[in-house]
Amino acid sequence: MRFSQTHHMPYTDIDEAGLGWPISNSRFEPQRAVEMFRTYIHAKVYAEECGFDAIGCNEHHMSPFGMMPNPSLVAASVLERTTRAEIQMSGSIVPLNNPIRVAEEYAMLDVMSGGRLMAGFMRGIPHEYVAYNVAPDDSWPRMREAVALILKCWTEPEPFGWEGEHYQFRAVSIWPKPVQQPYPPILMSGGSPTSARFAAEHKAVMGILRVLNFDQARKLIDIYKGKAREDGWEPGPDRFMVGVPTAAAETFEEAKRELRDGTQYFFDVLQGGINRAQQLVVSQTRFNANDTLIRAANKDQQMKATPVEERIENGQVLCGTPDMVVGQIQRMYAALNHGQMNVIVKVGNMSDDFVLRSMKLIGEHVFPEVKHLGKTETVAVE
Amino acid sequence: MTSEFKRATIGVPSGDVDYFTAGSGHDVVYLHPAAGMRISEPLRRLARRFRVWAPIVPGFDGTEFHEGVGSMQALADLVADFIKAGPGKACDVVGSSLGGWLGAWLAVKHPGLVEHLVLSAPAGFRPADAAPLSFAPEVMRAQLYAHPERVPPDDKPPEMREANGRAVGHYGLGNSHDGELQARVSEITCQTLVLHGTLDVRVPASGVQMLKQRIPHSQLVYVYDAAHSLELDQPDRVGALTEDFLVRGESFIVNQTRPDAAQAEMGGAQ
Numbered sequence: 001m002r003f004s005q006t007h008h009m010p011y012t013d014i015d016e017a018g019l020g021w022p023i024s025n026s027r028f029e030p031q032r033a034v035e036m037f038r039t040y041i042h043a044k045v046y047a048e049e050c051g052f053d054a055i056g057c058n059e060h061h062m063s064p065f066g067m068m069p070n071p072s073l074v075a076a077s078v079l080e081r082t083t084r085a086e087i088q089m090s091g092s093i094v095p096l097n098n099p100i101r102v103a104e105e106y107a108m109l110d111v112m113s114g115g116r117l118m119a120g121f122m123r124g125i126p127h128e129y130v131a132y133n134v135a136p137d138d139s140w141p142r143m144r145e146a147v148a149l150i151l152k153c154w155t156e157p158e159p160f161g162w163e164g165e166h167y168q169f170r171a172v173s174i175w176p177k178p179v180q181q182p183y184p185p186i187l188m189s190g191g192s193p194t195s196a197r198f199a200a201e202h203k204a205v206m207g208i209l210r211v212l213n214f215d216q217a218r219k220l221i222d223i224y225k226g227k228a229r230e231d232g233w234e235p236g237p238d239r240f241m242v243g244v245p246t247a248a249a250e251t252f253e254e255a256k257r258e259l260r261d262g263t264q265y266f267f268d269v270l271q272g273g274i275n276r277a278q279q280l281v282v283s284q285t286r287f288n289a290n291d292t293l294i295r296a297a298n299k300d301q302q303m304k305a306t307p308v309e310e311r312i313e314n315g316q317v318l319c320g321t322p323d324m325v326v327g328q329i330q331r332m333y334a335a336l337n338h339g340q341m342n343v344i345v346k347v348g349n350m351s352d353d354f355v356l357r358s359m360k361l362i363g364e365h366v367f368p369e370v371k372h373l374g375k376t377e378t379v380a381v382e
Numbered sequence: 383m384t385s386e387f388k389r390a391t392i393g394v395p396s397g398d399v400d401y402f403t404a405g406s407g408h409d410v411v412y413l414h415p416a417a418g419m420r421i422s423e424p425l426r427r428l429a430r431r432f433r434v435w436a437p438i439v440p441g442f443d444g445t446e447f448h449e450g451v452g453s454m455q456a457l458a459d460l461v462a463d464f465i466k467a468g469p470g471k472a473c474d475v476v477g478s479s480l481g482g483w484l485g486a487w488l489a490v491k492h493p494g495l496v497e498h499l500v501l502s503a504p505a506g507f508r509p510a511d512a513a514p515l516s517f518a519p520e521v522m523r524a525q526l527y528a529h530p531e532r533v534p535p536d537d538k539p540p541e542m543r544e545a546n547g548r549a550v551g552h553y554g555l556g557n558s559h560d561g562e563l564q565a566r567v568s569e570i571t572c573q574t575l576v577l578h579g580t581l582d583v584r585v586p587a588s589g590v591q592m593l594k595q596r597i598p599h600s601q602l603v604y605v606y607d608a609a610h611s612l613e614l615d616q617p618d619r620v621g622a623l624t625e626d627f628l629v630r631g632e633s634f635i636v637n638q639t640r641p642d643a644a645q646a647e648m649g650g651a652q
Contacts, residue, residue, distance in 0.1 A: 145606055148580060152604065158594040161603030161635070163619045170603065170635040 001333070001373040002340045004054035004088045005047035005359070006243065009040045009074070010270055011064035012349040017269050021130065021277035022062050033067065039352050041074070043345065045081045046356060050363030054086035054118060056342060059093045061131035065270045072105040079113040087113050090187055090207065090342070091120015094150070095142035096132040099167055100174065102146070103153035107178045115179035118205070120187040121147050123195065126281035126288075127274045136287035140194070142166045147202065154183040187241070192288075196220045200227035200235070203378070207342060209243035213314045214335040217242060221336060237339030237374035242332065245344040246318040248325050248361040249354070256308045258358075259319050262348035267304040270348060318343070322365030329370045339374030387421050387429065387436070394463035396448040401437040401468070405429035409473035410628065411465060412436040413481030413488075415611075416505070416555065418443040418538060418546045423617035424624055428476070431625060435473075437464050439484070441549035444542055454506070454553060454560065458487035465495050474628050476500040478613060479585075480555060483507075486593075487563055489570045498631060499574040500624050503582055503610050506560040507589030515558055515584060517547070528581045528609040532617075558584070567596045574600040575627040575634075577620060579608030601627075601635065 013032050017023045044055050055078055057071035068074050075087050087109055092102045102121075110117035123143045129136040145164045152160065152172075159173035178184050188199035190206035199206040206224050211217050221240055228235045245263070249255035282288050303316065311317045315332050318325045329341065343362065346355045387404040402419060410432040412425055419438050428434050439457060441447040451460055461484060465473060475496050477485030482504025489496045508515070516522065527533055536543070550556060574597050578590040594602040603623055608615040626634045 148606065152580075156591070158591050158602065160594070161601060162606065163603050163616075163623055164606030167606075170637075171601065 001329070001338075001370050001375075002053040002238070003051075003362075003367065003371075004056050004086070004090075004241070004340065004342045005044065005050075005052045006056035006058065006090065006342050006344045007040055007043050007346045007355070008058065008060070008066035008344070009036070009068050010346070010348070011036065011067055012265070014064060014269060017064055017272045019272050019276055021127065021273045021280070023064060023273040036067070040346075041077055041081075043352065043355055043359070044074070044078050047345075047359060048082045048085040050359045051367045052085060052343070052359075052363070054088040055082065056088045056090045058090045058120070059122070059124070059128075061128050063127070063270070063274055065274060072109060075109050076112065079109065079116065084116075086116050086118050088118040088187065088342075089120040090118075090209075091122045093124035093128055094121045094146045095123060095139050096128060096134055097146075099146040099149045100153060100169060100172060103150040104174050106150075106184065107154065107174060107176050110178040110180055110184050111176045115184075117178070117180065117184040118187050119184045120207075121150070121204075122189055125274075125278065127277035129281060129287070130277045136281050136285040138166065139287060144198070151183065154178055190220050190224060190240075193220070193223050196223040197227045200224045200231070203228075203233070203235075203239075205239055205241055205340065207241040207243060209241075209342060211242060211244060211315050213316070214332075217315065217336055221338070234378065236376040236378040237337050238376070239378055240336065240338035241340035241342050242315075242336060242338050243342035243344060244316065244318050244332075245347040246325070246358065246362070247347065247350070247354075248318070248320065248322055248358045248366065250321065250361075252320045252324060254354075255319050255321070255358075258350050258354050259317060259347060260308055262346075262350035263304065264348065266348035322361050325362065325366050326369045329366070330373070333370070333373045337374065339376070387425075387434075392464065392467050394460060394467055396451050396460055396463070397440065397446070399437050399440065399460070399464050400443075400445050401435055401464070403433070403435050405431070405433045407432045408628075409433050409435060409469035409471070411461070411469070411473055411475045413461065413475065413477035413484045414439065414442070415479035415481055416546065416550050417536075418542070420536075422613040424613045424621035427621040427625060428628075432474070432628065433469075435464075435468050437461065437468075439480075439549070439553075441552055442546050443538070444545065447549075447552060452552060452554075454484060454487050454555070454563070455491065457484055457553065458491050461488050462492040462495055465492075472497050474498040474500075476502065476624060476628075477504065478502045479505045479610065480550070483555070483558075483560065483563070486567060486570065489572060489574070490563065490566050493569070493571050496572050498628055499570065499572050500577065500627060501574065501593065502577040502620065502624075503579060503585050503612050504576065504590070504593070505555065505558045505585060506563055507585060507593060508558045509586065509588060510559055510561060512559065512586065515556070517556075525584050526609055526611045528579070528607055528615045533611070533614050564592065567593060568598070570597045570600075572599065573627075573631050575623070576600060576602045577612055577623060578602065578604055579610060579612050579615060580604050580606050581609040582612075584610040599632065601632075 057075045059071045060066035161170045186204035188204040190196040247255040247259040387402040482501035483506035
């Protein structure tokens, strides 16, 4: 089992963010942000010391939910202070960005890190489309075309042009190209049947970054496997990453309190305006047509009120003493047979001291018990 | 001359050549694919800006073979004769699939007759060790079109389509591999645009990458969401690229969203 660390770098010095979109930044205190960035980058770097295999960087816009509108900048900072951990871009919201720029930045990060990049191609969540004024209806066509173009940027032996529906470039030849050949491992979200099939098409690691319950996660994994078998290959556990908010402490009570309070803050403050933008997008566009995210969003509000014990039971979180967390991971592995876990170490306004202690406990007491799980690698079918 | 195509005949030393022609302005010779001549949208678009000459390769579309013309090299000489007899001077050349193969030979053997060259999904550039091409109708259809719903009805009678298939055999084009041409494409001196569909499996990407690498003044553009029949799968994209390249040559890589304004600012200079 490989473990990556995710820290969304939230702005937590506000008590309420309102319910409208966009979320006003009138109460943003730059000096506090300076401190937060130092603390948060340190927490990311510390993940390597704790034994995490990868450090996540993700893109979100115009919200205290996460102050990482350009994840490449954070990745560049982290990679200079680490030597071993994979830089897991989870990742660039591809339909919002210039695909050439994504190809270039990711190639830079791969070179700068000596080949430690995992290239995440995300479609993003609805409010990002409002933030960047991109038609949500275009999200999938732009995603498909942008990914194809980025892979061309990395694999073409000669300069080329591109004439597509959303992107036109007459002369492309990026410098540098990635170190990892033909290109870095790819990570894609698998939060819906459409995205699960798309990830399988690209033999990408599929991240189920929000688990509602084991049945939902298993269905998405089965969809991926079905598409892979159609295409003639057999994915191993290494192709599946499950993301879970996590709190480990010396006592269950402390872990539970931190997780419960952090979750409350997450839904009441950080998620406030985002929900409104999401409702507007899904009610007026086909962003989630045929997919499950609408239902997932509706579940969010239920999740806020769900007791921690029930959330553990559903596989939505890891919480407790290290021994308890080991048991929860083993149970999850038995249900999903996945080979990667994305540990969300800061939930809401969880204290930064607790985040570091939780990571240390996980590294010292959890990893030795579970890293042997899910070691089988993907093989091509003859 | 209007943009409506008219059929005519012109004499060359080896016999008569039927051709379609339309438009006015700079001369553009269009060389058709193995399915024969079809007045596609990109071709109509060209005819709104240029004088288009579209010869029918002897043996295709109900025409007679010419004695002694049984290879692509001989066909290239025939097209050279056609240009001398028709446009009467050097012109731009656009070739699609088989026509691209032919256009490449024309540019190699008669460089003085070709000003700009567009090779759209050019056949002839499959690797020597590539698996044989399938000509089974259902396989062909799947490999030719990413969007079969966009393909206009084929008005050619079945016997003509069969005869076109025999013409492909007559010129020895079946395996779509021409090692001699591949060795000589570096002799092409004119500005060349190579177009390739991202879903084209009949001409592998390695073939057009080789062209880009060997032709000194060349551009390779991938047309997204298109299979081998680029003109039918993505007529707007192919038409716009071809027209822009023929008008602006190498400078077509520069984005010119308001060409009229830019031209006025430059005092009308190109």
